[in-house]
Amino acid sequence: MKRPGSTFHQLVQRIPADIAGRAVGMRLAIPVGDETADILITPGRKDIRTSLRTRDPREARERQAVAVAYLEAVWRSVREGPRRLTHKEAVALAGEAYRTLVERVEDDPGPVEGWAIREAQNLQAEFGKFGFGRAGLKIGVGEAERRRESLEELLGPVADGFLSRRGLIIDAESRARLLEQLLSADRQASLLNLRRAEGDYSPDSEAGRFPAFPEATKATSSVNLLDLFDGWARERKPSQSTVDQWRKHCESFLAFLGKDDAGQVTKTDVVRWKDALVAAGGSPKTINDSKLAALRVAFEWGARNVRVSSNPAAGVAVAFKVRLQDRMQGFDDVEAAAILNAAARETRPAIRWLPLLCATTGARVGEMAQLRGEDVITKDGIAAVRITAEAGSVKNAGSERTVPLHPAVLEAGFMVFVGDRKGPLFFNAERRKADAKKPSHKIVAKNVASWVKELGLETGRAHRKDPSHAWRHRFKTLARAAGINDSVADAIVGHAPDSVAKAYGTVTLATMRDAIARIPVPR
Structure with a gap:
């Protein structure tokens, strides 16, 4: 979502009711790109809100996935x-603090005196003599307690920061152990920075002593990735074609990895697969929106249902920028007229009607290809078609809608063609083979695309014009030219509103009918 008055995308997540009380006082370090959003959970706070610090929708989705996984x-x-x-x-956590302290000032460590003071503070804390807030002025405090409180005063905020970055809540014994290790790491970093401030950039011979923090993805028992995916599919109920394709992506990942225990998969494993797909020449969009998406939904379902401890695919994506010359376009008037005139001479129902329906509604060809007779209705005197999941599949909940028919469609006799038919208008469901995997409406859509290509027009990705989806681009272009409000055009084509404010209210059928009538149909 976007915050009112801002063009940046925003993350909003409700604090779960069952832990709201226990979370009070926690400091969060939510990862947002290369930065963190530091948030304190105060009494009465109901949700977490932070800017994703980007205007790009794709980047916002990637950052949101990482932030949600953290939360x-x-x-x-x-x-x-x-x-x-x-x-x-x-x-390992102390090592992360060490690297942060060293890398931050590597090129410009500042004056020697600053690091000498820091080393003096470390020594004071080591002997229980640092600070005035916790231990410095206390009388009758034992040596061990004074040391512990000195370390807490000097390094407690550092510990809180690195724990919050990993979403860790630790016991008192572990905190004492961590503070001791942070003191050792801080002394090592301070002395190194002091030498560098004096001009000595020789390597730190002890830098390699810190291990990597263990990946927290191991499950208590073996869990198969395909079982996680199947669990997601049963609940989410996507189209069968999505299930079939995405399950194959999960199988490909397992074949690449050579193991099938989802609890043992690390983010490094997912990144290696992503890099291999890029090296093989895969499309960034396909890798992000299909192959990696399959892993993300499977692991996220597993994490939410306590099958695995985290989602190692969260935030993993191919970084790329869509160039202007790569953006798909709509048909121009000449191309649109050529297709529609050729379709008007056809006797095959799908070829005759689908180009015209897409041209005048901006709908996806699959949405029109799965229309049934009962989806063609007249409401309040307005002839319209209902796009519904009952007929087949829709992209998302916002895609279900009722769209008025253009006067050109009515003049061409579409209502006469439909008549009193029931069931699919553009394919015979009874002729479908029992073992067929691709939905009938997608086969119809593919046949229409092949027919358009046979007309000899310059279509396809090389020409930036999809044989059917170019109608959708054209419709939005014509809608803008006709002065149709964006919210009305979005309601017609089934685009989700780009802000909460625009989601309020509804667009009436009469408003859509008047708008559609303003879309010119070339002859």
């Missing part, structure tokens, strides 16, 4: 309660 891990940690950090995990 889900945080909520899971709250539900499970404080966990124990192993010694290796504590050293």
